[in-house]
Amino acid sequence: MIPDGVVVSVFDDRIPAVANLDPDLRDALHRAATDAAGSDVVFRVNSGWRSPEYQEQLLREAVSVYGSAEEAARWVATAETSAHVSGDAIDIGPFDATYWLSRHGAGYGLCQIYGNESWHFELRPEAVDHGCPPMYPDPTHDPRTRPDAPPFGGPL
Template structure:
């Protein structure tokens, strides 16, 4: 959990504690990533999907990745992601992309107003444009 935004980490800890009370165990599959690792993931996605355009639906560049900035986590185990999709706004934790039910970011305003509308995938997110 090194290099994560402290507010994100605190929200995750609170959510994980409450999820555990419901019998759900959280696993953070991916938190902060180095730029080099993010670039490696992008190269692998290009090889897998056949183009940079298609890979961009799944993997951001190091310059735009919220993981590189310490502002995003990927939650493991489907039951944990389901729990967080139902309860995350209470902690300010929101799923951002419809195609990535594991990807969560801190949106403190969600506590009072609910999570923002999801993007279909990262290519629709204006933050992902260089």
């Protein structure tokens, strides 16, 4: 969890949301952020690694906001299936950073995964050579987030 009002850089390894990311994901983010800075684009971490407890809190809040577990699942995964809990996902802002990553992220293996979450990126090393895979419309289409999915084990 990132405390309210705190601006976090992808380089801020003192914050668990960054420090607990998969090291390969963190390295790719560092390289991309360094290159983006040359275009005056600064990456901010809106969310990175999350504890299982925090992920479940987010899910409960989403059910309250969206009115059902089915609709909430379009936006928030369970703790067992969340790429954030495993340290394999990061949410980046502001808009110019997400736009920059959407255009250049594949070169670092950083891909948008969900069509409804332009801020959500995961590491896909094969994207460096082959481009990012097609996006899922939302997490309910991702086989890793289905109720019968095994615990999250990293990128597909």
